[in-house]
Amino acid sequence: MKDTDLYSRILGLSDPWFVADVELDTAGGRVDVHVDHVAGVRWRCPTCGRELACRDHAEPRVWRHLDTCQFKTFLHARIPRVECPEHGVLQVRVPWAEAKGRFTLLMERLIIDVLRECATVSGTCRLMRISWDEAWNVMDRAVRRGQTRKKTTAARYLGIDEKAFRKGHDYMTVVCDLLGGTVEFVAQDRKTESLEDYYRQFTAQQLERIRAVAMDMWEPYFKATIKHVPDAAHKIVHDRFHIMQHVGQAVDKVRRQEHRELLRQEDERLKGTKYIWLYREENLPDKHRPTLEALKATNLKVAKAWAMKESLAGLWNYLSVGWAKRFMKRWLTWVRKSDLPPMRKVGEMLSRHLDNILTFCRHRITNGAAEGLNSKIMAIKRRACGYRNREHFKTAIYFFCGGLDLYPRQA
Ligand SMILES: [Zn+2]
Known part of the structure; x- marks a missing residue:
């Protein structure tokens, strides 16, 4: 078999395309495959499909193809142009690449696979020998x-969360499909407009x-959702993980204040106990249990705050809004009457958002369902040194978490 026939088969070329010449440069480690077409054939207008004669050719072009036995392989061709009475002068479609692609379809597919498998741009560059x-x-x-291929439909259960691109500032809004486990939308910032762009x-x-829509008690997201989603007041569910996080932070504040007071009396009881109070009791590692039991028995403020936090976790078991509401009223009164300002403050916050905390009983959704996605996004962020800016980070989130059909297809 001649090398031109071999490459015609390898490339899967069919009439009118054929391989005219193959050059092998052993020193340069490359193969150059020159593709041509038979003369006198008629071509289709890429827009309407009308058959037309070849008008002329565009400038010669080069596409990188899959390596041949580790030799970088390039495909060269001149693309015919047609003059459609309706659409003007246009380049015809070629079977080996998408319009404007720098790689053949097979090479582009492989690069996508390698990106997904090795998950870093720099690793992919090394393996594929591309820039x-x-x-x-x-x-x-x-x-x-x-x-472009994705259907425009809103997910039935949404999870909305913010992500800090850089620690502490520079936020992004991420909208997840809680059932599909995909990121549906990424927006700059965490303002009302950021989320409105999704709904619009x-x-x-x-x-x-x-x-239903799960979210933190964050006013801008609440506002955007109320404005765009019909009957949103009954659909917004303030996320239980966020709520427990706020309460945990209040407990920690109580501990810090009390620790400072105790230290003044040279009492170091609370030293190194931060995480003991933050664990849910059932998740507390056994080695910390004796410390917790001993501290609970004393009359510490943080022990009281801890008990409030542990009690609140019971809320998520209620199936009836009525009972959940009664439970919350009691809990909020307990907190309000306490002498623990951080707990009173978080209690006020929950009290303001109570209606949309209780919606959990009906919808039972949390952003926790998107937990897998969160860790994926965090992993993307850790590799973010490869993403020069926020736009790149955004594209990477869509690439790895968007559940999109990414592959190029033959025209
Ligand atoms: Zn046309």
């Missing part, structure tokens, strides 16, 4: 391709589909 910009370009194109892409009818 950072080339890898980035494939990723970016893959996401845009996937987003849907029709009123599509928004109707949304059954």
